[in-house]
Amino acid sequence: MKDKSLAVAGINFRNNKLAYLIVAIVGAAIVIQDIVFLILLAFGIEANGPDNMSMSLGDYLFILLILSAIFFPALNFRKIMNLGGKRMGFFKGCFVNYVILTAVLSLASVIIYYTYDAFMVSKIYRGGTLALLYWFGWVSNGPVVAFFQMFAFMFLAATVIHTLTAIQDKWYGWVTAIAIVAIISVFTPIAPLRAALVWFFNLIIFNDYAWLQIAACLVLGTLVYLVNKPVLARKTI
Numbered sequence: 635m636k637d638k639s640l641a642v643a644g645i646n647f648r649n650n651k652l653a654y655l656i657v658a659i660v661g662a663a664i665v666i667q668d669i670v671f672l673i674l675l676a677f678g679i680e681a682n683g684p685d686n687m688s689m690s691l692g693d694y695l696f697i698l699l700i701l702s703a704i705f706f707p708a709l710n711f712r713k714i715m716n717l718g719g720k721r722m723g724f725f726k727g728c729f730v731n732y733v734i735l736t737a738v739l740s741l742a743s744v745i746i747y748y749t750y751d752a753f754m755v756s757k758i759y760r761g762g763t764l765a766l767l768y769w770f771g772w773v774s775n776g777p778v779v780a781f782f783q784m785f786a787f788m789f790l791a792a793t794v795i796h797t798l799t800a801i802q803d804k805w806y807g808w809v810t811a812i813a814i815v816a817i818i819s820v821f822t823p824i825a826p827l828r829a830a831l832v833w834f835f836n837l838i839i840f841n842d843y844a845w846l847q848i849a850a851c852l853v854l855g856t857l858v859y860l861v862n863k864p865v866l867a868r869k870t871i
Contacts, residue, residue: 638720642727643734645714646706653701660694671758686758690751690765692743699735699788703795706731707862711800712871721866729859732792740785743767744777775844783844786851790838793859800865 668688674680706728714724744767751763767773770787772780801807821827838854841847 638723639726639730642714642719642723643730645717645719646702646710646727646731649710649713650702650705653698653705656701657695657698660697661691664691664694668754668758675758680758685761687761687764688754688759690743690747690763690767692746692751693764693766695739695742695746696788699732699739699792700795702731702735703792704799707796707800708802711866711869715871721869725863725866728796728862732789732796732859736785736789736792740781740788743784744781747773748777770839772844779844782848786848786855787838790851790855790858793855797858797861797865800862800869803869804865 711724714727715721743765747763747765747767751765755763762768765773767780767784770783772783775783798807798810801810818831821831837850838847841850
């Protein structure tokens with residue numbers, strides 16, 4: 635196949651059955667629970683209080699993105715190399731995976747929020763739904779812009795998780811993990827540093843300007859992912 639990156643992306647998707655299974659089980663459990671509540675409600679039994687809330691079904695889908703960002707570098711890299719794959723093909727292929735996964739899951743999450751979640755809120759979860767789209771303020775910009783905001787943020791999250799996983803077998807992986815914990819621990823109690831931390835989260839999540847939040851996440855996500863290029867070059871098979 636001429637385009638090796640697409641071949642790698644396809645292998646990653648096909649060898650991600652465990653992640654699919656976990657998400658399917660979690661999603662099925664939530665849907666079954668909601669169906670039981672609806673059946674009870676049909677018989678006049680209200681199993682939930684008036685202020686009961688539920689996490690959005692769409693948010694559970696991102697378990698798939700998180701698991702994929704862990705499994706691809708941790709499990710699939712050596713498999714693909716042993717199949718004759720190239721490091722650059724793996725690098726580009728995973729990037730394709732995350733773009734596709736993030737787009738599909740973000741679109742599904744937005745659709746679920748405005749359909750399934752809205753229906754369940756009107757019936758049994760009258761306290762509302764704990765949806766990232768709502769709590770991060772993205773829905774205030776409309777479903778189309780909210781999709782791009784979620785896509786950008788989740789793309790950044792995927793590249794960060796992938797990169798942290800990829801470097802864990804090296805000394806600088808442990809240093810990075812310790813540094814992240816240290817930064818959060820040190821920045822939180824000190825007011826000026828805490829303000830810097832708040833500014834960063836406002837930039838990538840709660841920004842009043844959707845275009846800036848989207849651009850910041852996409853740029854940061856791409857830069858973080860580029861770190862994998864030299865990491866892969868030194869990675870042992």
